[in-house]
Amino acid sequence: MANTIGKSWLVAKVGGALLKDGAALQSVLQVLQQLQTRYAVVLVHGGGDTTQALLEALDFSSEKIDGVRVTPKAHIPYVVGALAGTVNSEICAQAKVAGLNPVGLTLLDGGMCKAQITEPRFGSVGKVSPADSNLLTMLSNGDYLPVVASIACDEVGNLLNVNADDAAAVVAQLLSAELLLLSDVAGVLDQDKQLISQLDSAQISSLTEQNVIQGGMVVKVNSALATANQTQKSVFISSWKTPEQMLALLKGQSCGTCIVPNLQADSSKGTSL
Template identity: 45%
Template sequence: MSLVVIKLGGAVMEQAEPALKLFRTVADLQAKGHQVVLVHGGGIFVEQQMQAQQLVSDKLDGLRVTPDEHMPVVVGALAGYANKLLVSYAKQSGVDACGISLADGGITTATVLNPKLGAVGTCQAADPALVQALLSAGKVPVISSIAMSAEGRLLNVNGDDAATVIAQLLSADLVLLSDVDGVLDGNKQLIPQLDEAGIEQLIADGVITDGMIPKTKAALATARSLSRPIAVANWRYPERLAGLLQGEPVGTRILP
Protein backbone atom coordinates (compact mmCIF):
# COMPACT_ATOMS: atom_id res chain seq x y z
CA MET A 1 0.00 0.00 0.00
CA SER A 2 1.46 3.37 -1.02
CA LEU A 3 1.22 6.52 1.05
CA VAL A 4 1.08 10.00 -0.49
CA VAL A 5 1.07 13.45 1.09
CA ILE A 6 -0.72 16.08 -1.02
CA LYS A 7 -0.19 19.76 -0.30
CA LEU A 8 -3.06 22.11 -1.11
CA GLY A 9 -2.95 25.88 -1.43
CA GLY A 10 -5.75 28.32 -0.72
CA ALA A 11 -6.75 28.60 -4.38
CA VAL A 12 -8.23 25.11 -4.60
CA MET A 13 -10.27 25.75 -1.44
CA GLU A 14 -11.87 28.94 -2.78
CA GLN A 15 -14.11 27.14 -5.24
CA ALA A 16 -16.27 24.20 -4.33
CA GLU A 17 -16.11 22.24 -7.58
CA PRO A 18 -12.30 21.92 -7.86
CA ALA A 19 -12.12 20.92 -4.18
CA LEU A 20 -14.90 18.34 -4.58
CA LYS A 21 -13.18 17.02 -7.71
CA LEU A 22 -9.96 16.65 -5.74
CA PHE A 23 -11.67 14.72 -2.96
CA ARG A 24 -13.39 12.45 -5.46
CA THR A 25 -9.90 11.66 -6.73
CA VAL A 26 -8.80 11.00 -3.14
CA ALA A 27 -11.71 8.56 -2.80
CA ASP A 28 -10.59 6.81 -6.00
CA LEU A 29 -7.01 6.60 -4.69
CA GLN A 30 -8.25 5.04 -1.45
CA ALA A 31 -10.32 2.53 -3.41
CA LYS A 32 -7.13 1.53 -5.24
CA GLY A 33 -5.33 0.92 -1.96
CA HIS A 34 -3.47 4.22 -1.52
CA GLN A 35 -3.38 6.05 1.79
CA VAL A 36 -3.67 9.84 1.50
CA VAL A 37 -2.75 12.71 3.81
CA LEU A 38 -3.60 16.30 2.94
CA VAL A 39 -1.60 19.29 4.21
CA HIS A 40 -2.86 22.80 3.56
CA GLY A 41 -2.07 26.45 3.92
CA GLY A 42 -4.70 29.00 3.04
CA GLY A 43 -3.06 32.40 2.75
CA ILE A 44 -5.99 33.74 0.79
CA PHE A 45 -8.29 33.22 3.80
CA VAL A 46 -5.74 34.90 6.06
CA GLU A 47 -5.65 37.88 3.69
CA GLN A 48 -9.45 38.11 3.72
CA GLN A 49 -9.58 38.14 7.51
CA MET A 50 -6.71 40.62 7.75
CA GLN A 51 -8.51 43.00 5.44
CA ALA A 52 -11.78 42.55 7.30
CA GLN A 53 -10.07 43.56 10.53
CA GLN A 54 -7.97 46.26 8.82
CA LEU A 55 -4.69 44.57 9.72
CA VAL A 56 -1.61 45.13 7.56
CA SER A 57 0.16 41.94 6.49
CA ASP A 58 3.63 42.15 4.93
CA LYS A 59 5.78 39.48 3.31
CA LEU A 60 9.52 38.86 3.46
CA ASP A 61 11.10 36.53 0.88
CA GLY A 62 7.69 35.08 0.08
CA LEU A 63 6.83 34.38 3.74
CA ARG A 64 4.15 36.20 5.72
CA VAL A 65 5.41 38.44 8.53
CA THR A 66 3.21 37.45 11.46
CA PRO A 67 3.26 39.46 14.71
CA ASP A 68 1.91 37.52 17.71
CA GLU A 69 -1.09 39.84 17.84
CA HIS A 70 -2.09 38.60 14.36
CA MET A 71 -2.03 34.93 15.35
CA PRO A 72 -5.65 34.73 16.51
CA VAL A 73 -6.65 35.72 12.98
CA VAL A 74 -4.11 33.41 11.32
CA VAL A 75 -4.99 30.40 13.48
CA GLY A 76 -8.70 31.00 12.98
CA ALA A 77 -8.31 31.22 9.22
CA LEU A 78 -6.01 28.21 8.79
CA ALA A 79 -6.64 25.72 11.61
CA GLY A 80 -10.26 26.84 11.85
CA TYR A 81 -12.12 27.85 8.71
CA ALA A 82 -9.82 26.48 5.99
CA ASN A 83 -9.33 23.16 7.78
CA LYS A 84 -13.01 22.53 8.43
CA LEU A 85 -13.97 23.71 4.96
CA LEU A 86 -11.78 20.95 3.55
CA VAL A 87 -13.30 18.40 5.92
CA SER A 88 -16.71 19.56 4.67
CA TYR A 89 -15.67 19.04 1.04
CA ALA A 90 -14.36 15.60 1.99
CA LYS A 91 -17.68 14.65 3.58
CA GLN A 92 -19.60 15.81 0.51
CA SER A 93 -17.34 13.58 -1.61
CA GLY A 94 -17.76 10.48 0.54
CA VAL A 95 -14.30 10.74 2.13
CA ASP A 96 -13.93 10.20 5.87
CA ALA A 97 -11.54 13.01 6.86
CA CYS A 98 -10.25 14.27 10.19
CA GLY A 99 -8.95 17.83 10.55
CA ILE A 100 -5.88 18.39 12.73
CA SER A 101 -2.86 20.72 12.78
CA LEU A 102 0.92 20.43 13.03
CA ALA A 103 0.48 21.32 16.71
CA ASP A 104 -1.66 18.27 17.53
CA GLY A 105 -0.54 14.95 18.98
CA GLY A 106 3.14 15.84 19.04
CA ILE A 107 3.45 15.06 15.33
CA THR A 108 5.94 17.92 14.91
CA THR A 109 8.17 20.16 16.98
CA ALA A 110 8.60 23.79 15.98
CA THR A 111 10.93 26.74 16.51
CA VAL A 112 10.90 30.35 15.34
CA LEU A 113 12.21 30.57 11.79
CA ASN A 114 13.46 34.17 11.92
CA PRO A 115 12.69 36.75 14.61
CA LYS A 116 12.11 39.32 11.83
CA LEU A 117 9.14 37.24 10.69
CA GLY A 118 7.46 37.18 14.10
CA ALA A 119 5.41 34.08 14.93
CA VAL A 120 6.57 32.20 11.84
CA GLY A 121 7.98 28.77 12.53
CA THR A 122 9.97 25.97 11.07
CA CYS A 123 9.05 22.47 12.16
CA GLN A 124 10.59 19.03 12.37
CA ALA A 125 9.01 15.60 12.22
CA ALA A 126 8.44 14.09 15.66
CA ASP A 127 5.82 11.46 16.54
CA PRO A 128 3.80 9.88 13.68
CA ALA A 129 1.47 7.92 16.01
CA LEU A 130 -1.58 10.21 15.65
CA VAL A 131 -1.43 10.35 11.86
CA GLN A 132 -0.77 6.62 11.60
CA ALA A 133 -3.73 5.90 13.87
CA LEU A 134 -6.02 7.98 11.66
CA LEU A 135 -4.74 6.25 8.52
CA SER A 136 -5.19 2.83 10.13
CA ALA A 137 -8.79 3.77 10.85
CA GLY A 138 -9.34 4.51 7.15
CA LYS A 139 -9.49 8.27 7.60
CA VAL A 140 -7.80 11.00 5.56
CA PRO A 141 -5.88 13.34 7.88
CA VAL A 142 -6.28 16.98 6.83
CA ILE A 143 -3.43 18.89 8.47
CA SER A 144 -3.25 22.69 8.77
CA SER A 145 0.11 24.47 8.89
CA ILE A 146 -0.25 25.81 12.44
CA ALA A 147 2.50 24.48 14.73
CA MET A 148 3.53 25.00 18.33
CA SER A 149 6.89 25.62 19.98
CA ALA A 150 8.12 23.73 23.03
CA GLU A 151 7.02 26.72 25.12
CA GLY A 152 3.49 26.56 23.70
CA ARG A 153 3.78 29.52 21.31
CA LEU A 154 1.59 29.12 18.23
CA LEU A 155 3.56 29.47 15.01
CA ASN A 156 2.56 29.90 11.38
CA VAL A 157 4.50 27.50 9.11
CA ASN A 158 4.79 27.80 5.34
CA GLY A 159 2.42 25.24 3.85
CA ASP A 160 4.99 23.70 1.52
CA ASP A 161 7.45 23.29 4.39
CA ALA A 162 4.67 21.74 6.49
CA ALA A 163 3.92 19.21 3.76
CA THR A 164 7.62 18.41 3.48
CA VAL A 165 7.84 17.61 7.18
CA ILE A 166 4.73 15.41 7.10
CA ALA A 167 6.15 13.50 4.11
CA GLN A 168 9.36 13.02 6.10
CA LEU A 169 7.36 11.97 9.17
CA LEU A 170 5.63 9.21 7.21
CA SER A 171 8.33 8.39 4.61
CA ALA A 172 5.67 9.14 2.02
CA ASP A 173 5.55 10.39 -1.56
CA LEU A 174 4.85 14.12 -1.80
CA VAL A 175 2.85 16.07 -4.37
CA LEU A 176 2.79 19.88 -4.16
CA LEU A 177 -0.33 21.11 -5.93
CA SER A 178 -0.03 24.57 -7.48
CA ASP A 179 -2.09 26.81 -9.76
CA VAL A 180 0.32 26.05 -12.63
CA ASP A 181 1.18 22.75 -14.32
CA GLY A 182 4.58 22.73 -12.59
CA VAL A 183 7.72 24.84 -12.75
CA LEU A 184 7.76 26.95 -15.92
CA ASP A 185 10.76 28.29 -17.82
CA GLY A 186 11.21 31.87 -19.03
CA ASN A 187 8.89 31.15 -21.97
CA LYS A 188 6.18 29.78 -19.67
CA GLN A 189 6.81 26.23 -20.84
CA LEU A 190 6.69 23.29 -18.42
CA ILE A 191 10.04 21.99 -17.20
CA PRO A 192 9.66 18.18 -16.86
CA GLN A 193 12.35 17.79 -14.20
CA LEU A 194 14.76 19.89 -12.14
CA ASP A 195 17.68 19.30 -9.79
CA GLU A 196 19.31 21.67 -7.28
CA ALA A 197 21.58 23.36 -9.83
CA GLY A 198 18.67 24.00 -12.17
CA ILE A 199 16.51 25.43 -9.39
CA GLU A 200 19.25 27.77 -8.14
CA GLN A 201 19.93 28.99 -11.69
CA LEU A 202 16.24 29.72 -12.34
CA ILE A 203 15.99 31.61 -9.04
CA ALA A 204 19.11 33.63 -9.92
CA ASP A 205 17.65 34.40 -13.35
CA GLY A 206 14.38 35.60 -11.81
CA VAL A 207 12.37 32.83 -13.49
CA ILE A 208 11.40 31.11 -10.23
CA THR A 209 10.01 33.87 -8.00
CA ASP A 210 7.72 34.60 -5.04
CA GLY A 211 5.89 31.60 -3.59
CA MET A 212 7.45 29.17 -6.09
CA ILE A 213 10.84 29.69 -4.39
CA PRO A 214 9.87 28.04 -1.07
CA LYS A 215 7.80 25.49 -3.00
CA THR A 216 10.72 24.26 -5.10
CA LYS A 217 13.15 24.40 -2.17
CA ALA A 218 10.73 22.43 0.00
CA ALA A 219 10.37 19.84 -2.75
CA LEU A 220 14.17 19.61 -3.11
CA ALA A 221 14.64 19.18 0.65
CA THR A 222 12.08 16.39 0.70
CA ALA A 223 13.51 14.71 -2.39
CA ARG A 224 16.89 14.63 -0.66
CA SER A 225 15.64 13.38 2.69
CA LEU A 226 13.50 10.65 1.14
CA SER A 227 15.86 9.90 -1.78
CA ARG A 228 12.96 10.07 -4.24
CA PRO A 229 11.59 12.61 -6.74
CA ILE A 230 8.87 15.05 -5.62
CA ALA A 231 6.13 16.28 -7.93
CA VAL A 232 4.87 19.84 -8.42
CA ALA A 233 1.58 19.62 -10.32
CA ASN A 234 -1.64 21.51 -11.09
CA TRP A 235 -4.59 21.20 -8.69
CA ARG A 236 -6.98 21.71 -11.60
CA TYR A 237 -6.28 18.16 -12.82
CA PRO A 238 -6.45 15.94 -9.72
CA GLU A 239 -7.44 12.97 -11.87
CA ARG A 240 -3.79 12.86 -12.99
CA LEU A 241 -2.65 12.00 -9.47
CA ALA A 242 -3.35 8.31 -9.96
CA GLY A 243 -1.07 8.28 -13.01
CA LEU A 244 1.59 10.19 -11.13
CA LEU A 245 1.65 7.55 -8.40
CA GLN A 246 2.18 4.95 -11.13
CA GLY A 247 5.25 6.81 -12.37
CA GLU A 248 3.66 8.67 -15.27
CA PRO A 249 5.14 12.12 -16.13
CA VAL A 250 2.91 14.71 -14.47
CA GLY A 251 3.98 18.25 -13.62
CA THR A 252 7.63 18.90 -12.72
CA ARG A 253 9.67 16.24 -10.95
CA ILE A 254 12.15 17.67 -8.45
CA LEU A 255 15.10 15.30 -8.27
CA PRO A 256 17.14 14.59 -5.10
Protein backbone atom coordinates in the same frame (compact mmCIF):
# COMPACT_ATOMS: atom_id res chain seq x y z
CA MET B 1 7.93 3.46 4.93
CA ALA B 2 4.37 2.09 4.71
CA ASN B 3 1.41 2.35 7.03
CA THR B 4 0.69 -0.84 8.95
CA ILE B 5 -1.65 -2.19 6.26
CA GLY B 6 1.05 -1.99 3.62
CA LYS B 7 0.15 1.12 1.62
CA SER B 8 2.88 3.64 0.92
CA TRP B 9 2.30 7.21 2.09
CA LEU B 10 1.33 10.13 -0.12
CA VAL B 11 1.23 13.66 1.29
CA ALA B 12 -0.78 16.05 -0.90
CA LYS B 13 -0.77 19.80 -0.29
CA VAL B 14 -3.41 22.27 -1.45
CA GLY B 15 -3.63 25.98 -0.86
CA GLY B 16 -4.38 29.36 -2.25
CA ALA B 17 -7.05 29.87 -4.83
CA LEU B 18 -8.26 26.24 -4.87
CA LEU B 19 -9.97 26.85 -1.56
CA LYS B 20 -12.13 29.55 -3.18
CA ASP B 21 -13.23 27.23 -6.02
CA GLY B 22 -15.67 24.70 -4.56
CA ALA B 23 -15.99 22.63 -7.74
CA ALA B 24 -12.22 22.32 -8.17
CA LEU B 25 -11.76 21.38 -4.50
CA GLN B 26 -14.41 18.68 -4.88
CA SER B 27 -12.65 17.29 -7.98
CA VAL B 28 -9.29 17.17 -6.18
CA LEU B 29 -10.85 15.39 -3.20
CA GLN B 30 -12.50 12.83 -5.48
CA VAL B 31 -9.12 12.08 -7.07
CA LEU B 32 -7.56 11.73 -3.61
CA GLN B 33 -10.23 9.16 -2.84
CA GLN B 34 -9.08 7.17 -5.89
CA LEU B 35 -5.44 7.54 -4.82
CA GLN B 36 -6.39 6.01 -1.46
CA THR B 37 -6.64 2.64 -3.23
CA ARG B 38 -2.85 2.62 -3.49
CA TYR B 39 -1.70 5.18 -0.95
CA ALA B 40 -2.22 6.12 2.66
CA VAL B 41 -3.06 9.76 1.89
CA VAL B 42 -2.50 12.75 4.19
CA LEU B 43 -3.83 16.15 3.06
CA VAL B 44 -1.94 19.25 4.24
CA HIS B 45 -3.45 22.61 3.44
CA GLY B 46 -2.66 26.31 3.36
CA GLY B 47 -5.17 29.09 2.90
CA GLY B 48 -3.07 32.19 2.42
CA ASP B 49 -5.87 33.93 0.49
CA THR B 50 -8.45 33.31 3.24
CA THR B 51 -5.96 34.47 5.87
CA GLN B 52 -5.14 37.63 3.90
CA ALA B 53 -8.85 38.42 3.44
CA LEU B 54 -9.55 38.07 7.18
CA LEU B 55 -6.55 40.20 8.17
CA GLU B 56 -7.59 42.91 5.70
CA ALA B 57 -11.19 42.82 6.94
CA LEU B 58 -9.81 43.45 10.42
CA ASP B 59 -7.67 46.36 9.13
CA PHE B 60 -4.35 44.61 9.73
CA SER B 61 -1.70 45.09 7.07
CA SER B 62 0.18 41.91 6.27
CA GLU B 63 3.13 41.20 3.97
CA LYS B 64 4.85 38.13 2.58
CA ILE B 65 8.60 37.94 1.95
CA ASP B 66 9.53 35.26 -0.60
CA GLY B 67 6.20 33.55 -0.02
CA VAL B 68 6.43 33.55 3.80
CA ARG B 69 3.98 35.71 5.79
CA VAL B 70 5.47 38.07 8.35
CA THR B 71 3.24 37.29 11.35
CA PRO B 72 3.28 39.65 14.36
CA LYS B 73 2.07 37.86 17.52
CA ALA B 74 -1.06 40.05 17.52
CA HIS B 75 -2.11 38.43 14.19
CA ILE B 76 -1.84 34.86 15.46
CA PRO B 77 -5.42 34.46 16.80
CA TYR B 78 -6.80 35.43 13.39
CA VAL B 79 -4.28 33.39 11.37
CA VAL B 80 -5.08 30.33 13.50
CA GLY B 81 -8.81 31.06 13.18
CA ALA B 82 -8.57 31.23 9.39
CA LEU B 83 -6.28 28.21 8.83
CA ALA B 84 -7.07 25.74 11.64
CA GLY B 85 -10.69 26.94 11.91
CA THR B 86 -12.46 28.09 8.78
CA VAL B 87 -10.29 26.54 6.06
CA ASN B 88 -9.68 23.22 7.86
CA SER B 89 -13.39 22.78 8.63
CA GLU B 90 -14.44 23.72 5.10
CA ILE B 91 -12.04 21.20 3.55
CA CYS B 92 -13.21 18.50 5.96
CA ALA B 93 -16.85 19.25 5.10
CA GLN B 94 -16.11 19.00 1.37
CA ALA B 95 -14.10 15.81 1.95
CA LYS B 96 -17.15 14.23 3.57
CA VAL B 97 -19.20 15.16 0.50
CA ALA B 98 -16.52 13.42 -1.65
CA GLY B 99 -17.02 10.22 0.34
CA LEU B 100 -13.84 10.53 2.41
CA ASN B 101 -13.60 10.21 6.18
CA PRO B 102 -11.70 13.36 7.20
CA VAL B 103 -10.18 14.22 10.57
CA GLY B 104 -9.11 17.86 10.97
CA LEU B 105 -5.72 18.37 12.66
CA THR B 106 -2.86 20.83 13.06
CA LEU B 107 0.87 20.09 13.08
CA LEU B 108 0.87 20.00 16.88
CA ASP B 109 -1.66 17.16 17.19
CA GLY B 110 -0.22 13.87 18.41
CA GLY B 111 3.14 15.67 18.65
CA MET B 112 3.55 15.11 14.91
CA CYS B 113 5.94 18.08 14.48
CA LYS B 114 8.15 20.25 16.65
CA ALA B 115 8.45 23.94 15.89
CA GLN B 116 10.48 26.96 16.86
CA ILE B 117 11.07 30.50 15.71
CA THR B 118 14.37 30.62 13.83
CA GLU B 119 14.00 33.97 12.05
CA PRO B 120 12.56 36.55 14.45
CA ARG B 121 12.11 39.09 11.64
CA PHE B 122 9.13 36.96 10.49
CA GLY B 123 7.47 37.15 13.94
CA SER B 124 5.45 34.13 15.10
CA VAL B 125 6.49 31.92 12.20
CA GLY B 126 7.67 28.42 13.00
CA LYS B 127 10.34 26.27 11.43
CA VAL B 128 9.06 22.72 11.83
CA SER B 129 10.81 19.39 12.16
CA PRO B 130 9.32 15.89 12.06
CA ALA B 131 8.61 14.25 15.44
CA ASP B 132 5.93 11.54 15.92
CA SER B 133 4.00 9.66 13.22
CA ASN B 134 1.83 7.49 15.51
CA LEU B 135 -1.34 9.54 15.23
CA LEU B 136 -1.18 9.65 11.43
CA THR B 137 -0.55 5.90 11.28
CA MET B 138 -3.50 5.18 13.56
CA LEU B 139 -5.83 7.38 11.51
CA SER B 140 -4.64 5.95 8.22
CA ASN B 141 -5.08 2.38 9.46
CA GLY B 142 -8.65 3.33 10.39
CA ASP B 143 -9.20 4.57 6.82
CA TYR B 144 -9.51 8.19 7.93
CA LEU B 145 -8.11 11.07 5.87
CA PRO B 146 -5.93 13.29 8.09
CA VAL B 147 -6.45 16.94 7.03
CA VAL B 148 -3.62 19.01 8.52
CA ALA B 149 -3.59 22.81 8.88
CA SER B 150 -0.19 24.55 8.91
CA ILE B 151 -0.31 25.70 12.54
CA ALA B 152 2.27 24.46 15.07
CA CYS B 153 3.41 25.35 18.58
CA ASP B 154 6.78 25.82 20.24
CA GLU B 155 8.04 24.09 23.40
CA VAL B 156 6.29 26.56 25.70
CA GLY B 157 2.97 26.46 23.88
CA ASN B 158 3.11 29.56 21.68
CA LEU B 159 1.08 29.02 18.51
CA LEU B 160 3.10 29.56 15.33
CA ASN B 161 2.17 30.14 11.70
CA VAL B 162 3.93 27.74 9.29
CA ASN B 163 4.14 28.11 5.53
CA ALA B 164 1.97 25.30 4.20
CA ASP B 165 4.55 24.09 1.67
CA ASP B 166 7.05 23.71 4.52
CA ALA B 167 4.37 21.97 6.59
CA ALA B 168 3.64 19.46 3.82
CA ALA B 169 7.36 18.86 3.26
CA VAL B 170 7.96 18.06 6.92
CA VAL B 171 4.93 15.75 7.16
CA ALA B 172 6.26 13.94 4.06
CA GLN B 173 9.67 13.68 5.72
CA LEU B 174 8.03 12.33 8.89
CA LEU B 175 6.35 9.55 6.91
CA SER B 176 9.03 9.08 4.24
CA ALA B 177 6.16 9.80 1.86
CA GLU B 178 5.86 10.79 -1.74
CA LEU B 179 4.92 14.48 -1.86
CA LEU B 180 2.53 16.22 -4.23
CA LEU B 181 2.36 20.02 -4.07
CA LEU B 182 -0.71 21.28 -5.92
CA SER B 183 -0.86 24.89 -7.08
CA ASP B 184 -2.59 27.06 -9.70
CA VAL B 185 0.09 26.40 -12.33
CA ALA B 186 0.84 23.21 -14.29
CA GLY B 187 4.18 22.93 -12.46
CA VAL B 188 7.41 24.91 -12.57
CA LEU B 189 7.48 26.97 -15.77
CA ASP B 190 10.55 28.13 -17.74
CA GLN B 191 11.21 31.66 -19.04
CA ASP B 192 8.83 30.98 -21.96
CA LYS B 193 6.10 29.79 -19.54
CA GLN B 194 6.51 26.19 -20.70
CA LEU B 195 6.25 23.32 -18.20
CA ILE B 196 9.58 21.89 -17.02
CA SER B 197 9.02 18.16 -16.60
CA GLN B 198 12.01 17.46 -14.35
CA LEU B 199 14.30 19.57 -12.16
CA ASP B 200 17.36 18.80 -10.08
CA SER B 201 19.17 20.84 -7.46
CA ALA B 202 21.55 22.61 -9.87
CA GLN B 203 18.73 23.62 -12.23
CA ILE B 204 16.66 24.95 -9.32
CA SER B 205 19.58 27.13 -8.12
CA SER B 206 20.17 28.48 -11.60
CA LEU B 207 16.47 29.26 -12.33
CA THR B 208 16.07 30.91 -8.92
CA GLU B 209 19.16 33.07 -9.49
CA GLN B 210 17.79 34.11 -12.89
CA ASN B 211 14.44 35.03 -11.21
CA VAL B 212 12.60 32.56 -13.46
CA ILE B 213 11.42 30.95 -10.23
CA GLN B 214 10.00 33.65 -7.93
CA GLY B 215 7.68 34.35 -4.99
CA GLY B 216 5.66 31.42 -3.66
CA MET B 217 7.32 29.05 -6.14
CA VAL B 218 10.70 29.61 -4.42
CA VAL B 219 9.34 28.16 -1.16
CA LYS B 220 7.72 25.31 -3.08
CA VAL B 221 10.83 24.19 -4.98
CA ASN B 222 13.06 24.51 -1.91
CA SER B 223 10.62 22.51 0.24
CA ALA B 224 10.32 19.96 -2.56
CA LEU B 225 14.07 19.57 -2.96
CA ALA B 226 14.75 19.28 0.78
CA THR B 227 12.10 16.56 0.98
CA ALA B 228 13.33 14.69 -2.10
CA ASN B 229 16.85 14.67 -0.66
CA GLN B 230 15.67 13.47 2.74
CA THR B 231 13.26 10.76 1.49
CA GLN B 232 15.23 9.90 -1.70
CA LYS B 233 11.84 9.98 -3.46
CA SER B 234 10.69 12.26 -6.25
CA VAL B 235 8.40 15.18 -5.37
CA PHE B 236 5.77 16.46 -7.79
CA ILE B 237 4.61 20.05 -8.29
CA SER B 238 1.38 19.96 -10.25
CA SER B 239 -1.90 21.78 -10.82
CA TRP B 240 -5.17 21.38 -8.95
CA LYS B 241 -6.85 22.59 -12.14
CA THR B 242 -6.13 19.24 -13.84
CA PRO B 243 -6.60 16.78 -10.95
CA GLU B 244 -7.01 13.79 -13.29
CA GLN B 245 -3.28 14.08 -14.05
CA MET B 246 -2.62 13.05 -10.45
CA LEU B 247 -3.93 9.59 -11.35
CA ALA B 248 -0.65 9.01 -13.24
CA LEU B 249 0.85 8.36 -9.80
CA LEU B 250 -1.26 5.19 -9.58
CA LYS B 251 0.77 3.85 -12.52
CA GLY B 252 4.10 4.94 -11.03
CA GLN B 253 4.29 7.82 -13.54
CA SER B 254 5.08 11.49 -13.01
CA CYS B 255 2.77 14.51 -13.02
CA GLY B 256 3.58 18.21 -13.40
CA THR B 257 7.22 18.95 -12.56
CA CYS B 258 9.16 16.13 -10.93
CA ILE B 259 11.82 17.32 -8.46
CA VAL B 260 14.50 14.65 -8.29
CA PRO B 261 16.73 14.04 -5.26
CA ASN B 262 20.49 14.32 -5.23
CA LEU B 263 21.46 10.66 -5.19
CA GLN B 264 22.99 9.55 -1.91
CA ALA B 265 26.12 7.43 -1.79
CA ASP B 266 23.93 4.74 -0.16
CA SER B 267 22.51 3.06 -3.27
CA SER B 268 20.28 0.76 -1.19
CA LYS B 269 17.66 3.54 -1.09
CA GLY B 270 15.74 3.73 -4.37
CA THR B 271 13.76 6.64 -5.82
CA SER B 272 10.03 6.32 -6.26
CA LEU B 273 10.20 6.43 -10.05
